[in-house]
Amino acid sequence: MHAPDAAPTDETPHTALAGLLDGLPPRQAAQAVDRLIGHYRGRTPTDAPVLRDRSDVAAYAAYRMPATFEAVRAALDAFRARTPEWAPATHIDIGGGTGAASWAVAAAWPRAGHTTTVLDWAEPALTLGRELARQAPSESLRTAHWQRRAIGDGLALPDGTDLVTVSYVLGELTEADRHAVVAEAARAAQAVVLIEPGTPEGYLRIREARDRLLAAGLRIVAPCPHGASCPIEPGADWCHFATRVRRSSLHRRVKGGSLPYEDEKFSYVAAVRFDATPAGARVVRRPQIRKGQVLLDLCAPEEGLGRTTVTKRQGPLYRAARDVAWGDVWPPEEEPAC
Numbered sequence: 592m593h594a595p596d597a598a599p600t601d602e603t604p605h606t607a608l609a610g611l612l613d614g615l616p617p618r619q620a621a622q623a624v625d626r627l628i629g630h631y632r633g634r635t636p637t638d639a640p641v642l643r644d645r646s647d648v649a650a651y652a653a654y655r656m657p658a659t660f661e662a663v664r665a666a667l668d669a670f671r672a673r674t675p676e677w678a679p680a681t682h683i684d685i686g687g688g689t690g691a692a693s694w695a696v697a698a699a700w701p702r703a704g705h706t707t708t709v710l711d712w713a714e715p716a717l718t719l720g721r722e723l724a725r726q727a728p729s730e731s732l733r734t735a736h737w738q739r740r741a742i743g744d745g746l747a748l749p750d751g752t753d754l755v756t757v758s759y760v761l762g763e764l765t766e767a768d769r770h771a772v773v774a775e776a777a778r779a780a781q782a783v784v785l786i787e788p789g790t791p792e793g794y795l796r797i798r799e800a801r802d803r804l805l806a807a808g809l810r811i812v813a814p815c816p817h818g819a820s821c822p823i824e825p826g827a828d829w830c831h832f833a834t835r836v837r838r839s840s841l842h843r844r845v846k847g848g849s850l851p852y853e854d855e856k857f858s859y860v861a862a863v864r865f866d867a868t869p870a871g872a873r874v875v876r877r878p879q880i881r882k883g884q885v886l887l888d889l890c891a892p893e894e895g896l897g898r899t900t901v902t903k904r905q906g907p908l909y910r911a912a913r914d915v916a917w918g919d920v921w922p923p924e925e926e927p928a929c
Contacts, residue, residue: 603657607726607727608653645715648713648718649719651689652723654839658853658855666784667784671699672813672870672920673813677863679754680753681751682708682755683752684707685710685742685746685756686712686760687711688713689723690735692756693720693756694732697729701729705753705754709738711740717737721737724737742768743765745771746775747775748776755776755783757784758787762788762793773804777804783804783809784859784861785860786858788856789829789831789833789855790829793829793857794830794858795829798823805862809862813869814830814861814918815869815890816891817892818869822890829858830890831857832858832918833855833877837852871924872890874889874917874920874921875888876917877917885912885913885915886900889921911923
């Protein structure tokens, strides 16, 4: 583990992705994106990935990589807030594809000097990820290791790895492979951050993985304010959050969107083997601002799920409530010292 880093930087993959589809006809890009969004890896054996060639990978990366990056970055921001004195020296990105999560780790700890290894079964994705990383400001990305590896049962990670990330991968695995990946991450790593789509199904995968991390002796630090059972009734609701993503020209070309942004919804869990303090309470829905009051839906350590009302009479707390966002800690905490 290295010393803590400064605040996250604005290092993103957007510049490296710019021009990625130059020369690829818009119709071909649209067809590739439509097919890959529905089928990338999820219905394909790990030894025959659906990313068939560079145009497939380029289309998918340009469309999905920014959203994955922003979701992982948001999860890491919450993780960093609970572990301000910690930074990884070694990072492994399981099923990392073109490296979106590795870019997020580099942005979260820009001067940590950590080593990154990206594991994936799609060689075209690894090749393009390596190419994009060469353009990164971060040395950890420029010197990252890109290894073709089957993701599932039999995956072995080095003992003592500091950080393992698994983003948008668990839903693409069989149940047995999913359990094996989570178990190996829990065994090998000091910290594990898992991210899935913010759907009911994605939440259930995160919930199951959370239980397995706890059973393996890890401590949950985000988003949950406790290590007890999740208080949400399965099927009645699901825990998820949202982050804003700047739309690229590809989004507008192939999907016909007019807004310059979209909101990426995601579910996540972060767990560690070292001492860390979870949040006092987490805002689990978009706050409702009404005349003279703010309604906050919270998950709290003792009370579980509940709603609190902050009124104008509460002065500074009311002003803070008007600025609080979905996914934030409540009440607000002072920023950790760098």
